[in-house]
Structure formats: structure tokens, C-alpha cells
Amino acid sequence: MFKPISVAIGLRYLRAKRRNGFISFISMASIIGIALGVMVLITTLSVMSGFQKEIRDRLLEMTAHATVETAGQPMQHWQGAVKLAMEDPRVAGAAPYVDSESLLTGNGTQNMGAMVRGIVPVQEAHVSVLAKKMDAGSVDSLQPGKFNILLGSELAAWLNVRVGDKVTVITKNIQGSVVGALPQTKRFTVSGIFTVGYNDIDKGMAFVNMQDMQRLMRMGDGVTGVRLMLHDMDQAYAVARDLAGHLQELGPYPYRIRDWSEENANLYQSLKMEKTVMGVLLSLIILMGAFTLVNSQVMLVTDKQADIAILRTLGLTPRGVMQVFMVQGSLIGIIGTVVGVISGIVLTMNLERILELIEHTFNVVLLPSDVYYITGLPYVLNAHEIVVISLVALTMSFLATLYPAWRAARTDPAEALRYE
Structure with a gap:
């Protein structure tokens, strides 16, 4: 050659x-x-x-691919938002939620700040795998009016509580009283403990029933927003933006959209x-x-x-x-x-x-x-x-x-x- x-x-x-x-x-x-x-x-x-x-x-097992919120006020038409989202073929699941940064107090003097999220157990299964991560108890224990709470394993260990113990949730929502303005507080019963395998969630998240959270936050039927799970998470921002555009027909609110990469950008x-x-x-x-x-x-x-x-x-x-x-x-x-x-x-x-x-x-x-x-x-x-x-x-x-x-x-x- x-x-x-x-x-x-x-x-x-x-x-x-x-x-x-x-x-x-x-x-x-x-x-x-x-x-x-x-x-x-x-x-x-x-x-x-x-x-x-x-x-x-x-992280994405517990974090939605995208969220749509009404800026500065509760979303009152969330049922319509969930319906519109599920009509989009790119959406695998949608669920409402109520979030509140709170201070939790358990047995003894140990306190820990955490995000307390109000969820609807049946709909939560469409956007996260919380039910599969339970070490004790179950998601079904979050019944309206029961005021039960699910804690991450690290958070439960820090508060020194187990299933059946009481936890006090102190929210940033202020209420008037005879002694002046005080934060809204409520005692919840620990009905379950979960482990995701990610420290920020296991130590910084707690779940309660959405109606209990609405009562605690005095939001009426409003929610913080709607969480979306998609078939292709790379389309998260585009899907959330389209949904926010359709929601303008239900109510002329300023909407804020976030995707999974923005929420965990750092x-x-x-x-x-x-x-x-x-x-x-x-x-x-x-x-x-x-x-x-x-x-x-x-x-x-x-x-x-x-x-x-x-x-x-x-x-x-x-x-x-x-x-x-x-x-x-x-x-x-x-x-x-x-x-x-x-x-x-x-x-x-x-x-x-x-x-x-x-x-x-x-x-x-x-x-x-x-x-x-x-x-x-x-x-x-x-x-x-x-x-x-x-x-x-x-x-x-x-x-x-x-x-x-x-x-x-x-x-x-x-x-x-x-x-x-």
C-alpha cells in the first residue's frame, strides 16, 4: 500500500x-x-x-420540576390551575401546596428552623416520592383536622422526637392578642418520619395536611402555588411559563415561575x-x-x-x-x-x-x-x-x-x- x-x-x-x-x-x-x-x-x-x-x-424526587405562584398573595384558583396543567401533555402530575418558613420546637429546648409544607396526600403522589421514603408512619396519616406532621429523619433527631410525640410549629404569620402581636403557633403530632438521603430535605423539611396549613396561615382556600412534575424536566421553565400565561384568564395576578435549576442554582x-x-x-x-x-x-x-x-x-x-x-x-x-x-x-x-x-x-x-x-x-x-x-x-x-x-x-x- x-x-x-x-x-x-x-x-x-x-x-x-x-x-x-x-x-x-x-x-x-x-x-x-x-x-x-x-x-x-x-x-x-x-x-x-x-x-x-x-x-x-x-433532590428532584422531592422537589418539583417547576412551580407557578402568585406573587405576594395566595392563589385562589388553584383547582383551575391544576386542571389546566394536567391538560398539557408535557405534564406528568400537578399538585397544590402551602409553604411557610417556620420554627419547630420538640422535646427539651432544641429548636430548628424548617420549611413546613402543606400538601394534599393523594395529589402529592403525582409530584414526589414522599410515600416511598417513609421510615415510620405514612403519608395517609395527614388527614384534615388531625394536625399531624411528617418530619425528616435528621430534623426529628435534632428535635428529639419520635412518632406520637408533639411538635410546636411557630410560623411567621402574626396574630393579635391581649398581650400584643404574637406569631401564629400550633402543636402538631408526629405521625411519620422520612429519609430522602439529602441533608437539606431530611433536616429542613416537614409536611402537614394542606387544609391544616391553610387554617394555621389563615389563607382561606388559597395556596402558595402549584407544583409540576414533567415528562422531560429540561422543558420545566417553558411549561411553567405557558401555564402562567393561561392562568391570566382565571385571574389577573402577577405570577412567578421557577424551575428546578433556579431553585437549586447555587x-x-x-x-x-x-x-x-x-x-x-x-x-x-x-x-x-x-x-x-x-x-x-x-x-x-x-x-x-x-x-x-x-x-x-x-x-x-x-x-x-x-x-x-x-x-x-x-x-x-x-x-x-x-x-x-x-x-x-x-x-x-x-x-x-x-x-x-x-x-x-x-x-x-x-x-x-x-x-x-x-x-x-x-x-x-x-x-x-x-x-x-x-x-x-x-x-x-x-x-x-x-x-x-x-x-x-x-x-x-x-x-x-x-x-x-
Whole structure:
């Protein structure tokens, strides 16, 4: 098969046994360095993506994809809003809610601020998996007039309460009394405890019946808003905006819409920034492999001075000489990248087995369940990330060949052959 002379010579240099074994060692070190960098980068970013997805999924199990609220006042026509939402084929479920930032007091003197949410148990099943997260009690215990409450496991532990105990809810709603203005308070009975596996919810959320919350907040039949669960959460903002537009027909209120990314913007931005910084730092491993490639290529050029001179006298142009060493160096980068991609994928897919092997061998628990909410190593192999990592490694490898190849092209044949 026809090959350009520069490619043929570059391939031969890659396969040929070198007179200086140290050069071969440096070339192998370059391949290992690039492969190691690519492997570590793929594995690390895949695990970080896995943790991000795990946290997001756990959060969205209890957080609606989108919410529609009336700004500054209760939504009085929420039944119509739920009906309109369910007519949209993009909506999987809709439910009203009443939220209030409150102070909870349990046994003893321990207090804790939490978001107390009034829900309709039957409709709540359409927008969250609260019923599946119960450790004790059930969502059905939230009956109108019973004034029962469901607490997150961390919140219950902080308040030192269990099922059957009493909890006092102090809202920010102010009422008049003979001694002056006082916050609205009510004693609730703990009828259930749930665990989601996300600290902000397990320690900062409580659920009561919506009618009980309406009575406590003196809202009449009004609600804070309507929560939506969608078939495609990436359409959350567009669906909520469309619903708010249709609601103008029911009442000319100013509407506020929020989607899941806005409600947890700080969390998602911090996770994204952490992943980006980690990717940049780990790319330095590939850069170190590229610098090793520069060293091996410079030593190879020095070792092949006589060969370069002979090729020049046979008519090979300086550009052709440069291409020889660029081909040879680029092939080292390609081999290292391919090995790194394969190794990274294999390592990522077997992380759980490796973790279990380490725990079994050394009799340790690396991710104890009483400390970490996520005890495994979830991962997400993203094809786009793998392609980007491969391109970065190949680009660094190609750039690493430019200086040694340029130096080879400047070789003077007469000077190189003088002492041969």
C-alpha cells in the first residue's frame, strides 16, 4: 500500500529498536504518562458526573420540576390551575401546596428552623416520592383536622422526637392578642418520619395536611402555588411559563415561575465549578506526559543526526524531515490516548468491584452508611466528555512534536556527517 515517505520513515522509527535504550524508555514513559492522564481524567469526571446525577435525582424526587405562584398573595384558583396543567401533555402530575418558613420546637429546648409544607396526600403522589421514603408512619396519616406532621429523619433527631410525640410549629404569620402581636403557633403530632438521603430535605423539611396549613396561615382556600412534575424536566421553565400565561384568564395576578435549576442554582453551579476545576487540574497529568514526549523526541533527533543528514542528501526536504518526527511523535500520543480511553472506561465500569475488593482485603469500610448518604461510587460515562478528553490529549501530543521536528529540520547535513 502506498505511503508518503515521511509517514513510512516515521512508522519505521517507531517500530525500530533504538541504539540508545534510554530513548525507548522515555518514549514508553510518554505513552504511559498520556494514558495515565487520560484514564484518570475519564474516571474522575465520570464519578463526579455520577455523584451529580445521584444528588440531582434525590433532590428532584422531592422537589418539583417547576412551580407557578402568585406573587405576594395566595392563589385562589388553584383547582383551575391544576386542571389546566394536567391538560398539557408535557405534564406528568400537578399538585397544590402551602409553604411557610417556620420554627419547630420538640422535646427539651432544641429548636430548628424548617420549611413546613402543606400538601394534599393523594395529589402529592403525582409530584414526589414522599410515600416511598417513609421510615415510620405514612403519608395517609395527614388527614384534615388531625394536625399531624411528617418530619425528616435528621430534623426529628435534632428535635428529639419520635412518632406520637408533639411538635410546636411557630410560623411567621402574626396574630393579635391581649398581650400584643404574637406569631401564629400550633402543636402538631408526629405521625411519620422520612429519609430522602439529602441533608437539606431530611433536616429542613416537614409536611402537614394542606387544609391544616391553610387554617394555621389563615389563607382561606388559597395556596402558595402549584407544583409540576414533567415528562422531560429540561422543558420545566417553558411549561411553567405557558401555564402562567393561561392562568391570566382565571385571574389577573402577577405570577412567578421557577424551575428546578433556579431553585437549586447555587448547588448546581458549585457542582459544575468543582467538576470544571478538577478537570483542569487533572489535565496537568496529560501535560506532563506531553513534556516527557518533548524530551524523548529531542533525544531521538539528537540520536538520528546521521540518518537525517543522509535523508537530506538523498533529497528529502526540511519539511519532509519535520513530518517524519511529527508522525513518529503523534503516533506515540495516539497510542497513549487510545490506551488511556480504553483503560479509563474499563476502570470506571469496575469501580464498585475494586471498592469491594479493597474493603474486603483490608477489612475497612471506605464509605460508611452512617456518615455518607451515598455509599457507592455512581458513575456516568459521557461520550462527549470522552471525546473532549481524547482531543485534548491528541492536541497536546501534536504540539509536543513541533519543536523537536523543527529542530530536526534545521539539521545541517555536512555538519552532522563530519564525524561519521
